[in-house]
Amino acid sequence: MLRLGPLVAAGRLLAGPRCSGTRGSVCRAGPGPLGERGLPSQGLVLKTPKGTRDHPPAHMVLRDRLLAAVVTCFKRHGAAAIDTPVLELRETLVGKYGEEAKLIYELQDQGGELLALRYDLTVPFARYLAMNKITNMKRYHIAKVYRRDNPATTRGRYREFYQCDFDIAGQFDPMIPDAECLKIVHEILSDLQLGDFLIKVNDRRILNGVVAVCGIPESKFISTCSTIDKLDKMPWKEVRSEMVGEKGLSPEAADRIGEYVQLNGGLDLVERLLQDPKLSQNKLAKEGLGDMKLLFEYLTLFGIARKISFDLSLARGLDYYTGVIFEAVLLQQENDHMEEPVSVGSVAGGGRYDELVGMFDPKGRKVPCVGVSIGIERIFSILEQKVKASGEKIRTTETQVLVATPHKHLLAARLKLISELWDAGIKAEMLYRKDPKLLKQLQYCEDTGIPLAAIVGEQELTDGVVKLRDVATREEVDIPREKLVDEIRRRLEP
């Protein structure tokens, strides 16, 4: 990171005492003598906060493409957009996230309300529904959320990141909206051509039943789940030892759980568990399994069942889920020999949360909800890698024409012409020089990918024409000035 040396300019700043109103030493023009003597530098640290980053233009172009694909899918499914503030009252967020709540960013009490930065888009959505007494809504929300997590920026994990959420709120017949959420994940991952993927599903009620029939007290349900959830990264042996050691389960109980949570499959597994002598006696598990069967039926009608795996080890971290939960993972191809393979983990996740809105409603009235969040940052990392590998050169601007002049004293001509083009809706640039060399102007076109140059010299002004140059082929044609806009449009038609 950069440290600022003596801030010489400060003394000469026209607008005056810019350090006025600041506290202490920030406008200190360090390092100065102190820094030079090797003492801790007093200089300004030139960086973004830990776990955050700037997005330069090439990122933004790729990101806009990606978000456009996601929004297109959300709109295809009839969702409306909403936005909520980045700031929420702290009490709105408290008690919704379980252990993860410690990662919430809090603001200083500045003589007003106690505020925090939103941790996800789900709790603000529930707050929005309760506050506006909305009992029925299909919405999407694409916005930044904040978590004081340990950033793993190479894996696309940041402290400030976008979430892309689609949720269906309302009292409906079972599993129809849930199935649509999975269909959406399937559509987005297919559209983006990220390679093969798998969507794991489970149900909190089934997990609850498993934990119960294995003789584990209800009070240990959440903490047992968070250990189960590690099965995708750790072998059973280690998970078992965490259950027995840290979580205080008996070895027998742990073994009984192990028999269940290592299972995964399709509809056949659902059927088998519905026949399981212990599990089928548990009310919640039976409900969950019945709904899982229905879900597979709907997913088969959607033609996507073969990408779905009923996986009893899937637990998900957040407290608020009450029914179906799911998570999509990309499958690493064995024959993939990328130089820097990106390890990405899950790229989408979600589930049913039927109690969250009721936590905000003064009378506890529930609005059942199910939703999905697309892990846009991880997908972005992969896309970035792919673009890099493909050698595709991304244009960061959309300029169609550079307005150029071949010799001196023609600034007025350029300003007049470019103004005509802008007014006609043509994307046009010129160099901000009185008398730029023609070569420099053409070089700018090549550097930035501008396909056309509109050149006016004395001769063209006299003749009432503009020389239109195709930057790639270097062909030049004189076009009557009044026909220039149409000609540019014609040339750039897709």
Place this chain on the structure above:
Amino acid sequence: MLRLGPLVAAGRLLAGPRCSGTRGSVCRAGPGPLGERGLPSQGLVLKTPKGTRDHPPAHMVLRDRLLAAVVTCFKRHGAAAIDTPVLELRETLVGKYGEEAKLIYELQDQGGELLALRYDLTVPFARYLAMNKITNMKRYHIAKVYRRDNPATTRGRYREFYQCDFDIAGQFDPMIPDAECLKIVHEILSDLQLGDFLIKVNDRRILNGVVAVCGIPESKFISTCSTIDKLDKMPWKEVRSEMVGEKGLSPEAADRIGEYVQLNGGLDLVERLLQDPKLSQNKLAKEGLGDMKLLFEYLTLFGIARKISFDLSLARGLDYYTGVIFEAVLLQQENDHMEEPVSVGSVAGGGRYDELVGMFDPKGRKVPCVGVSIGIERIFSILEQKVKASGEKIRTTETQVLVATPHKHLLAARLKLISELWDAGIKAEMLYRKDPKLLKQLQYCEDTGIPLAAIVGEQELTDGVVKLRDVATREEVDIPREKLVDEIRRRLEP
């Protein structure tokens, strides 16, 4: 974990952002038993933080239209997009905003860095340029910024609000980029058809010269400017008394200033001041007036000079401006008899800041910049008012077809058909019910503006067709299933 009291106020309110921006008790979940006894309510406060608001779908549609118009203009001028974090190191922001710095939101020190929410997009842009050693860039940035201001939400003034900035960084020939910024303001305000407007321009160097030739010490420049800036809201008499009273200027100095700052006009005024015996002797003022003359020359070539007013009372609040400054205001039509006239103030502003990047560069290297910020929130308030007045019904979704069934036991048929439509890129919805009544399905189309219904009953399934219904005309035609997608596309062609 939550203590919710009855939310009395909420019960009477619909989807509006009714709790946003209110202070105190409006959405407080009282009184409840405690509240009734007059004790402080223990209930959850169901609201967004002071000065912030949710954006419901109808807002979002309008906002997206507005932002699309602004982005189109920025791209027409060749700008690339960037994004920076909402969070910045506190030291990045400190010392850049003068008196206004007290409005910066600060985060709690949570064992890491000292952070704040960005106050504008200009300082992060300067930090970005310096950090990446960029000396030449034309960029736009549309994002939320945060100010702990006193919200005036009816006038479109919030604590969380969007800024839409376009800036040109680099060492160029004078006033060419500056003129383009004014052209952009002119284009956007014309495109949006907000009524007549005026763009005031001035130059910090001219102001500096005025203050100097009136015999006011350099140390009082900033505070004098902030008083001058009030001339658009207060008569000269009051401004003068603030100068003499609060700011400690001599009555004579104040009167001398008064003679200058009440002037406004066009190129003629520039010429006159260039002949002013005192001002023409001041180096900075002379430079500023020379550039102002050039600016008017370029604006005339752009054909927009008649909307520009050289106004010596324009000072602008921020510390970092060093040259040209400008501000666009809408002109209230005398014959405008709106029921609730929106008072909006300035809708765009900006200027030149040649020293800001140097404040971040370790060697103080300068990158001259000029930029413009579009006051999107204020414009949004006006557009909202206009839409309301016009009675336009805004659709918040884009769904093209509702997949419906005329009788029971056809959920599978609906799921299969809607899946085919989604896969073909058609925007389709269905009701999340096993057996919804046809009337209810058609009612949903009318309520949400869906133009077509695709109906499948037993007969249609047998015949291999789908009944396509035009919701407005109620006409129904059987379409062979394999031709349905094409027919829908044909019908919805713009």
